[in-house]
Structure formats: structure tokens, C-alpha cells
Amino acid sequence: MSKKESETKKSSRTLSAKVANMATTANTDDFAMMLSTEMEKQHEHFKEDMSALITTSLAPIQASLANFHEMVDTLEQRVTAVETTVGANFDALFKAEKAISELQTLNAALADRIDDLENRSRRVNLRIINVPEDSEPKGDMVAFVSALLKDNMGNLFTSPPELERAHQALVQKPKNGQSPRAIIVAFLRFRDRERVLHWARQNEVVFQGHTLRFYPDLSAQLSKKRAGFKKVKAALYQKGIQFRLLYPARLRVTYGGETLMFDTPADAETFYSQKVEGTRDSPAASEHED
Template sequence: MGKSRLNREDTTAETTNAENPGNSSPTKTQDGEANANPAFSGDAASLAKVLEEIREFRKDTKEQLNDIKSEITSVNQKIAEAEVRIEKVEDRAQNMEQVLNKVQLLDQEGRSRQENLRIYNVPERAEGSTTIDFVEKLLRDTLEIDPATALDIERTHRALAPRPTGDRQDKPRSIIVKFLHYRAKEEILRKAWEKKKVFLNERQIYFDQDYPQAVLQKRKEYAEAKRVLKQKNIRFHTPFPAKLRVFYEDETRLYETAEEATTDMKDRGLPVSVITPKESLAEQLFRTAWETAGGPTRRGTGEEREKNIKERLRTFRRQTTPFS
């Protein structure tokens, strides 16, 4: 009976060991884990090395990104500067175009007046009903022109301004005379200037070219200098378009502007006020060439500049696309 119980316990133990082989030899399991530790240590070292490489990669990437940002900032700055310079060039081109248009119009107007002359200080209504007959008789009588010489006057009229009234009645409008030929006009002016003083009914009258209004305005700027020169009996004349030639005792000077003339005359001890005239067209052209250099610019934000540049590039591509 005792023997039979021992046999059953052995059978139960074997069955248990068969079902749980892991529990059958705890000593072997501990030895296996001990043998696995070197491989685990190697994996950890490799992982640490990979992490270190990742850190270095991130560091290098960050440095490269910083460099890229710096380059982008530099490029944006250069683009902004280029945009400002482009705006200056555009402004310059626009200003030059405006001034050159004025110069061209002034030149065309001057050429259209080449056959004209003006007679100043003729009393109002002295011409009667027929201005052309009055002017022809005036020229022949005052300048002693041979009756057989054809004057070739095309038309005449008073300057297109309101008739003076009140205190201005002693300043009559000039008479404009248009000749058929340029040489006829020049001959009349030559005779008038040679005679120097021409009178109509004991009233002195004056002959001159028919200048455009802009040229007349520039010539009027010499009025102060002319007044002083006349007082001092210093001979002078005013070449076209708006210059002043003065014949001093020791030399002859040609002045380009009223400011230059009055400044030099004042340095010579003449009692004249220095005149600061308005800008000439040439001076406007020179000033507006880089007028915006010190002025405000329309730089805007980075996005606005980028959008602006892209739009200009698109426009440029459309304009420069060759025909198919």
C-alpha cells in the first residue's frame, strides 16, 4: 500500500514537470539570462551611438538652417535695395520723360515763331481797323524801308491778352507780326537794332523776337540787371534764348542765368540785388535725375516686396515672350 502511494506521487511529479518545463530547472534559466547580458550591453552601446549621431545630425542641420536663414535675410535685403534702386530709376525715367516733353514742346513752339517779331509800346487802338496796313506803314516810315521792297507780311494782331484798363493803359499789348519768310523778319530786326531808337509819334517803340512764354519769363529775370546797367551806361544785349552779354571796360562777360549775372555784378560793386530765378528745364532734368535718393521709399513688408517682384517678373516675361 505504501509503495503504491509513492508510485502515484512520482507520476504526479513527472506530469507536473512535463506540463511546466520552465519550472523544472530554475538553475538553468538563471544561467541563460546571465549568458544573454553581453548581447544586451552591445545593443545598448549601439543605441547610444545612434542617438549621438542623431544629435550631431540635428546640430548640423540646425547650423545649416541658420546659415540658410542668414542667406535668405541677406538676399531679402539685397532684393529690397534693388527694388529701391529700381524705383529710383523708374522715377528718374518718368521725370526725364516729363522734362524732355517740355523741352520738345518748347522747341517746337520756338520753331513755329521763327518768322514772327513783336513790336512793343504801340498805343492801343493806334492801328485802327486794319492792323496789317498799319504795321506795314509803320515799318516803312520808321525804318526807312524802300517802297519797292516787299515786306511779305502774312498777318498781324495784338497779343492775346485782355486790353489794359485803368492804371495799365500806359502798358499796351504788343503787336505780333508774322512774315512769310524768315529772312524778311531778320532784315526788319536788323534795321531796327541798327537804328537803336525808333519813335512813333514821339513815343519810343521796341522790336524783338517773338519768344515762347517760357523764354520770355527767363528773359524778364534779367530786368534788375538791365536796369542797373542802363543807369551805369554799360552796354549789353541779351542773346537767344535767355542770356546776358555785358561789355565791361576791362572785359566782356556772358551770363547764363540772372543769378549768375547779378551775383557777379554785385561782386563788381554795382548796386544790384541778387536774383534767384526759378529752375530751368535743364536744371529740373538734373535735379529730378536722382531726386528720390534721400526721400522716402515704398519698401513695404517682405511679403509685399516679394509679391511686387514676382508681378514685375511676370510682366517682364509677358513683354519679352517671342512671337510664335
């Protein structure tokens, strides 16, 4: 029990005692007046006691509220600081994403330009496939390939064509039973390279019982792009439809009296499925590549 509550009860007992004492010592009117006066005094005391009691009881709550307000103010400051930081980070992130996008675009453009330059530097090259391993004299690949072209391409050359260089593909030497390495040939004259490629498209080149194949020498990236047309090329070939894979990677198709150009395998396959598939096969067409 609190001190104020004890004092209040004590005051009530004192009042009761006074009232009993006045009732025995005074007449009725005096008693009523005295009782009224005493009641007023006790009422004032009661008000003071209640006020003190309420003040005492509210003090911890007020202190808690003050702490709560302080915490709220602190949180508001922290939220404001976080919002400011987030806003700054968002702006920085937006700028970074924009810069990354621009760099990616630039990188793609530069990669395409480098690949184009690489392929242009290979324009005088051919890849000869299926030449048996160890067919050439040791250390004289250029003379070997030059003589091979003259001796196995009819009357195309009256003398061995001039080559700048020739070497086997830089991969591990195959084991017995595996396909031989390709031979990469750089012609001194682009015209000679074109004559060889054109002749090989129209004729079969046989060396030591092996049929040789001739292809342009391309970068890995461009070879992958051109390989994407392999499926539709096979389908067109079976239908006897004339086509040609142009440099760098475009498919030209002659169909129904029209010449159509396709820049992507997907476009060519869509054309085939919508216009060609289901038609009767014709004699197989020849395949040409630039």
C-alpha cells in the same frame, strides 16, 4: 483649503494619534522601531502629497507657458511675413523712384525740346508794343502794320514789307487808360524781321505821338528765363557797361577789354557784385536783345 492640504493635515493628526497609542502599548525599543517605520511611511506619503501639490500648482503655469510659446511662434511668423513684404515693397519702391527720376529727366528734356521748337517757330515774329488800340482799319491788320513799318522807319523799306500775318495779343481788350495790346507780326522773310529789329534798336519809332517798342516774340517759359536777367541788366546799363542778351537766354558782357558770357542770372549778378559794383558810373550803355 485644497483637498491635498486637508489630507496632509488629517495624516498628521492620524500620525499623532498612532504615536500616542504606541507610546502607551509598547516598550521603548519596539516604540522606536514602530515610530521609525511610521515616520518613513508618513515621509513617503508626504513626498507623494507634495509632488501632487506641485504638479497641480504648476499645471496652470505650464498651460500659460504653452500659450505664450504659441503666441511667440505666431508673432515670429507674422514678423517674418512683414519683413518679407517690407523687403518686396522696398525693392518695388526703389524701382518706382528710379523710374520716376528717369521720367522726370526725360520730361524735362522733352519740355526743353518743345520750348525750343516753339521758339524756333516764332523766329520770324516780332512783338510791337504801344500801338494805340483801334488804330488799324477793320479786318486788315497785315496791311496796317506793313504800312506802319514803311512809313515810320525812314528809308529802311522802299515798299511795304511782306508779312505773313499780324494780330493783336489774344487777351481781353484793355479799358480806357490801360496799356494797349501788343501786336504780334510774322514776317514772310526772316531778313526783314532782323532789319526791323536792328533799326528799332538804333532809332526811335514814333506813331501817333506814341513811342513804339519792338521785341522778339518768345514763349512764356523763355521769356521768364530772359526776365531773370532784368535786374543785372539795369545795373550794367547804369554803369555804362556794354551788354547783349543773346538767344535763347545768355548775357554777353564786354568789360575791361574782355567778353564774358553768363548762362544764369545768378552768375551775372555774382560777376557784377565782385567786379563792377562800387566803380564809378559811366555814360549809360545801350541795351540789345536777340
